[in-house]
Amino acid sequence: MNLKIIKHSELFSTSGQIDEEDLCEIAAAGYQSVICNRPDNEDGGRHVSSAKLAAACERLGLAFSYLPADATHLSKEHGAALRRLLVSMPPPILAFCRTGNRSTNIFRLANAAETSNLALPGGAANDKPRQFEVVIVGAGAGGIAVAASLLRRAPNIQIAMIDPASKHYYQPAWTLVGAGAYAQKKTVRPMASVIPQRAQWLQRSVVEFLPDHNRLRLDDGSLIAYQQLIVCPGLRLAWEKIEGLEQTLGCNGVTSNYRYDLAPYTWQLVSQLKQGKALFCQPAMPIKCAGAPQKAMYLSCDHWLRKGVLDKIAVEFHNAGAVLFGVATFVPALMSYVKKYRTQLVFESNLVKVDGERKLAWFDGKDGAGNIVRQQKSFDMLHVVPPQVAPDAVRNSPLANLDGWCEVDPATLRHVRYRNVFALGDVSSTGNAKTVAAIRKQAVVVAVNLLAACAGKPLSAHYDGYGACPLTVEKGKAILAEFGYGGKLLPTFPLDPVIARRTNWLLKTTVLPWVYWRLMLKGREWLTGCSDSKEQP
Known part of the structure; x- marks a missing residue:
């Protein structure tokens, strides 16, 4: 569908001019109703008429309403009329005009109406909102x-x-x-x-x-x-942005620690892999816990090293960004583990497609001239971190x-x-x-x-941008990266923060879960002092 559809809510979207041939795809996209905001006589009536669209919608089982509006003379009456249609027509609804702007403005007028006595489908029209x-x-x-x-x-x-x-x-x-x-x-x-x-x-x-x-x-x-x-x-984890990924997650060697049900599958793959190729991926920022994609790689490699099979496994870490970690202070320490595990780093490489059955993955990278180049990679294990929105x-x-x-x-x-x-x-x-x-x-x-x-x-x-990432570089040791806005180091403890320590591992595996369940979620604010400075970061 070539239409540019703007989704304003789960129930309502707008677009520019539609034609009869667009309606099949609109129905296939899940829309139940169509509203025409473009007058039939606009621009000499050279576009498809509302009557023809209504007939075509009826054949496809779509509800149709004609709510014409002059783009230069919108009023609160248009908003009230649309509000009534939102109550009576089955959602989701697609409204259109010549460019989509008029429909969007009518929707805004509908929302500007008194909302205490009107509700969308599923609520009684005269119910007052709970306060x-x-x-x-x-x-x-x-x-x-x-x-x-x-x-x-x-x-x-x-x-x-x-x-x-x-x-x-x-x-x-x-x-x-x-x-x-x-x-x-x-x-x-x-x-x-x-x-x-x-x-x-x-x-x-x-x-x-x-x-x-x-x-x-x-x-x-x-x-x-x-x-x-x-x-x-x-x-929201946008799995759908990687072609073919949703169909193969949890099987064919494709996994992710970013989902509760898939994390055990990661361990199954790691513990069973004795030779082959393992690919680990990190999408463009922002993502939650930016260190998690490489933590999965470090802990997997540590296991393979301990089991004596790492030399039989080719490990690659594909990062859509240009650096290993966003705070430069920690990069040398992390690079020492990258070298220890003989991992190949591939920067500006973004996972775009997966074929699980064929054990193939495609990455978009850049050549020497800065052009986007797509590269195909085979794998035995693929750990994916999806784009996030x-x-x-x-x-x-x-x-x-x-x-x-x-x-x-x-x-x-x-x-x-x-x-x-x-x-x-x-x-x-x-x-x-x-x-x-x-x-x-x-x-x-x-x-x-x-x-x-x-x-x-x-x-x-005032919040200073504090964040912490215990980088689990091997089983039993972690680097505690604590930093704020601009990458400023904000260590809690008076220790060299770039050293991997067993105490940091214990903090990650034992102390912090207890703090989360017993303190943080109970309003017991341990080490949460906030600055009284009015200086903006």
Whole structure:
């Protein structure tokens, strides 16, 4: 389909002019309804008429509505009319005009209408939205930690947490699971067991942010109103961006430590491989835990070295970036392990396609002249890290920056345009490493600043970009990389940070999981002091 479709929510999209031949592909893409916003007589009626499109839609089982609008005379009546169609027509809906701009503007007018007495399909039209003092979108590490920190400071504050998941995961340990060094079952607990008791959990998904009206729309069409909003739904693993990958994940030697169900398969492959070729990949930034792709490689190589088979296994690490690690201080120490394991580093090499059955992978790289060149590689084991993007509801909302991330001030973590919106964790636009260690400090900053904002006081807590990455370079030793904005080193302990130590391994495997479950998710803020400086990073 050559149409440029803009997805504004899970339920509504817009595009430029469509023709009868486009409708089959529109239906195949999952759309149930089409709205024509282009008058039949526009430009002398040289485009397909609404009557012909209506007939073609009927043949394909698509609902069709004609809502013509002059691009220069849009009004609130157009928005109200579209709102009524959103209630009555089966979603998802595609609206079109000559360029798509008019349909988009009508949608904005529809959202600017009074939302307290209208709802999308699934909610009663006259229901008023449920209202809360604080709404937290996402109950991952960021959501639970900030809720606990808020309740620790203001026990009577009214909090709603919105997250559809039934389980909560400690993701930092999946690298260890993939190395046979940690039990998979220890990384998961029922969501109900970690939600703070004084917070109300709504087990739904947010499909639309309406920050101009202090509201959210849920996947059942209902509305939630808030006084303060905290956005922390994490990010989305975009497996689909690598051709053929989804069909072969978990079989044919293709695995990833970035998924709970696949980490054990990584260990199965590593423990069974005695000879052949192992490929490890890292996509373009940003990704969560930027050190995790190479940690999988180090721990695999360490196992093969201990078993005496490393000299029979060709190991390659394909990095879409131009450097091994973003903080230069740690690169020499990491390179010593790359040499120890005889790993071939391939920079500016991005995985774009996989054929699991044929054990082939394709990478886009650059030749000497800077031209993109695609190279085919065979493999016996392929560890994949997918591209990562903001969730659709955030990316398509007024909260997003040009890259789709929730746009906040990097120090206060308050939104740059909406004063009652804060964000933390992987979804935020801050330039720090996307790690749980970062969230541990961000949660305190958001809790302190949100309560200050409610009281009309200045925002006193400032985040310095702290993140930590225990780089597990061998089983039993790790390099503890701690740094902030601009790569500034921020070590917690008075030790040379580039030395691989057994104490760092124990910190990674024993101390930090305990801190996560027993302290961080309970609002007990260990080593989370935040700067009072007003200097911006």
